[in-house]
Amino acid sequence: MSVLTHNDAGRRTRVRLAPRVLPLFGQLVIRLIVPALLVLLWWLGSQSETKGLFIAPPLDVLDRTVSDFLSPHPGDFFLGEVARNDLIPSLWRATLGFWLAVVIGVGLGIVLGLRPVLAALFQPLVHLGRSLPTPALIGVFFLLFGTGDWPKVLLIAFGVVWPILFNTIDGVQGIGMARAHVASVFKIPSRDVLFRIVLPGAAPKIFAGVRIALSLSLIMMVISELQKAKNGLGYLLVYDQRNFDYPGFWTVLVVLAVVGIVLNVIMIQIERRVLAWHRGVTAQHD
């Protein structure tokens, strides 16, 4: 019996090995065709006579990205000069604004979601806030909050708070009658209701809002630095463009994409941990 299974297993691996490696290779090729074409297009664009001035060749951009944002010195945490002077302050402000928005959005959202009268009172304002073009208020924020980091942080927070707020209200209101009845029948204390029923129940919706807010905060970060800034990726975009330093400009774009991807991966991991119970559970009952 054991010999048989052994043989069986051996044959299976032998048979499967070749078709398995080949598709893997084929898969890789298939996955890389379009990116390769895009890079080729990018390179062709950089070689064009008229537009080539604005389009930096891919290799130059890669070179610049490495030299600007990476460093061989462990003392600098392997971060290049530009990374330390612009990327870190940018990310710091974005993080601050983002967390400010999360705290305010979730807190206010729970309060509004639990009280239908309050929700109805402020619903039009929330809809309006969601539709406001926040960048239009950048000048106003500088006037109201002075220069420095704070107007930028507050602008980011103001720009990204709406999806969190909106989704939290929606999530809290959609907790479902069954759970609400259980809470009231068993006279569960308020604290437990908040932390064991309301917050977990609204969490999937809250996370949906937070994810939108995260990608939005990257955009708001760039926008907040286009004026009256001394550092930051947005500042760098403007600065490079003014000095006709197009490789530098493209480098910033590449770094922005990388930052966006990293943030997204982090977010997905957090969501998986926090909402692990959600898959299957709420799908059946709500």
Add this chain to the structure above:
Amino acid sequence: MKLIHEPLSRRSEVILGIVGVLGTALVLELCIRTHLISGSGLPLPSAVADQARGLLGDNEFWTQITFTLREWMLGLVIASVLGVVLGGLMGAVPLVFQMFILPVELLRPLPSIAIGPLLVLIIGAGMLPLSLTVAVACTWPILFNSMYAAKAVDPIAIQTARTLHVSRWGILAQIRLPAALPFMFTGIRVSASIGLIVAVSAELLFGNGSGIGGFILLASTSSSNLDAVYAATLIAGVLGVLVSGVFAAIDKLAFGWKAGLAQ
């Protein structure tokens, strides 16, 4: 903590909403007038409302509004075509999905606003680079919704059709498309709201002075004219609310039947 509430009637909801808007404006007005909050540049609701009324009576400003709307519409159409076609193909054909998922995931986090200045340099100033910026921002929700929509089509329905010898095109036209359409439209609806915000922001950041954003840009250069900035921003926001209302109405009208189909 009470979780059970009597649902509010539609009428009391509307009344409460109006009270909320007016009340907030009133509180803000009083706070500023009594110098409870002080500082230059605060929005005095009555002054902002006055400005907004003035702007809405101004033909010049209406040409800016139509410019923004045309730019937004062009961007949304480009994004819809691109998103529905590519997203639909990615959802329906695994090979296309494998080919495009990597570039899509790499390009998606790029802030469209950052690409805009580059588009202006390459294409030249005008409406097109602004519309393309809008399109870049709007493509992703449409693409992903279309992808999931095409993927989630009921396989039993397709197999049934195959058994009944419905042709490939027949399946596409009679099963795949009708089943996917409502969710594709949800993507377009989401994008429509985002697109308007991006449109105004793009005009503001690298436009040539046209559109609502262009107006705000000119108004912000003089700090004495902040009420105009607030008023124009407010109008843009109200426009956004209207647009999302219109799209919600279309959604309800055209795809009201999808409620029973929700995944």
